[in-house]
Amino acid sequence: MFDPQIWFYTGCALVVIGSIATVTGPGVKDPIVRILNTEIPAVGLSLIFLTYNHTIALLTYIAATTIITLILLRAVVRLEEMGAEL
Amino acid sequence: MIVPTVVPEFTVSIFIPALYVGLITGFIGLLGISFQKNDLSALILTDIVGVAMLVIVAAVGTDLAEALILPGLVVELAEIMAISEILMSREMRKTGNNASIFPLPFAMDMEIFSTAPNFLALILIAYGVFLTGFTGGAVAGGGILFYVIARRSRGLPIKVWEGIAGISGVAWCIWLAGFLIFFIAPELWLLGLFMSSCGILIKVASKMGLIGIMAREDLKRE
Structure with a gap:
């Protein structure tokens, strides 16, 4: 339908822009916002895997990124419960 | 550049851009970690460095990349899990407060x-x-x-x-x-x-x- 390079360069742009957004985006003082911003490079990386036909890697990455988000959210919630300043 | 003949032309043509994207992303992520004073933010930024690593590995293309990505994912997962545990236990010692191991936002008494x-x-x-x-x-x-x-x-x-x-x-x-x-x-x-x-x-x-x-x-x- 489209040139496969469209998906590749869209993925590249999402990875770079998403990583900048995670480092110095608006509102990244709040760790929840920062965790949500990490999803942007994750989507970009999924598009890059898609252009290379890495099916199993893509499926495992989707599962792994979900687990990583859960671990990070658990860390945030537990640290807040302990009363640490974030 | 020595490339085996089994690698498709398309993979070879986008190798250099993918490599640069990986290096730039890794640089941004590491720069963010080095300027970060908050430990939790540094932990979240290691995720970005992991993404950069996976982009570089994926750029190899073919089945070799697929075989290398899976252990890379497991290592990244284990690393983030271990660092978050260390962070939490250190904070627990510092503040002296305890927190539940699996915090849930609701009571688990569904039918x-x-x-x-x-x-x-x-x-x-x-x-x-x-x-x-x-x-x-x-x-x-x-x-x-x-x-x-x-x-x-x-x-x-x-x-x-x-x-x-x-x-x-x-x-x-x-x-x-x-x-x-x-x-x-x-x-x-x-x-x-x-x-x-x-x-x-x-x-x-x-x-x-x-x-x-x-x-x-x-x-x-x-």
Whole structure:
């Protein structure tokens, strides 16, 4: 339908822009916002895997990124419960 | 550049841009970590560095990249898990406050936990055993996890706990022996295949069951 390079360069742009957004985006003082911003490079990386036909890697990455988000959210919630300043 | 002929032309043509994207992303991520004073933010930024690593590995293309990405993902997962545990235990020591191991935003007293566990766990375990291998272990382990979390009885004797850990270790050895058979006696490949697939099934399922027992001990405490 489209040139496969469209998906590749869209993925590249999402990875770079998403990583900048995670480092110095608006509102990244709040760790929840920062965790949500990490999803942007994750989507970009999924598009890059898609252009290379890495099916199993893509499926495992989707599962792994979900687990990583859960671990990070658990860390945030537990640290807040302990009363640490974030 | 020396490229084998099995690599498609398309993969070779986008290798350089992918490499630069990976390097730039890694640079941004590491720069962010170095300017960060907050430990939790640095932990979240390691995720970005992991993405950069995966972009560079994916740029290799073909099945080699796929074989390298899976261990990379596992390493990234283990790394983030370990660093977050260290961060939390250090903070716990510093502030002196305790926090629940698996914080939940709601009370776990839904009706599904009293009516469904037997049936759902049976189906998941049967399907997991049918699948075998790592995927089957994850499915069967999910069934055990659900059953163990949902059941009301609590307080597992320490002997059972150690027994499950021992079974997991024995299964790991079966997995290794199965792999060894592939190399020392290739004509017995079917035996090796079944030994390794059933070994990893038992290993993964029992480990997930242990996680479920830990979660239940914590949930039923209050």
